Amino acid sequence: MATQREIAEHLDLSERRVRDLLAELGVDHREASLDEVRVSYIRHLRELAAGRGGDQQASLTEARTQQALADANLKRLTYYRELKLLVPVEEIEPRLAGWAATARSEVGFAVDKLVAGIRSQHGIEVSDQEIDDALQPAYRAIGSYPPCAAGDDGEGGTTVGAAATKGDQGMAG
Structure with a gap:
């Protein structure tokens, strides 16, 4: 034609x-x-x-997709808060610090009791330096848990709680 x-x-x-x-x-x-x-x-x-065709359409679709994902994440966080599955980091940090101090103290008391029992029952001497050398890695692990900054698993998500997901920074469950 x-x-x-x-x-x-x-x-x-x-x-x-x-x-x-x-x-x-x-x-x-x-x-x-x-x-x-x-x-x-x-x-x-x-x-x-x-605005329904060409490159503008792809940009518009991408923006709408990102907005929908952000809205869904916000709704998920709101839902988790309502179910009391999320705890603000400001509340959980002092509790974790207290737990770490208690754990360190309890482990130390338990080891002291074990060493005293070994010394009294078996007459075996264990040096304080050997005990400290054995306990320091455990104390460091307890004191540095979680291994990343509070609320951060090193990959953009949170470390504490089953409800935590990528993008939930600032809240821990």
């Missing part, structure tokens, strides 16, 4: 742009009339103007 040159002249486009446009529209110029090509082109321009 119409040649690409005729279509280009009719739509006031370059032949190169007509080639690209026909491919975008899925129109075969050898089978479509000049009127059919023009109507397809007008519809294409309307779609672009309405």
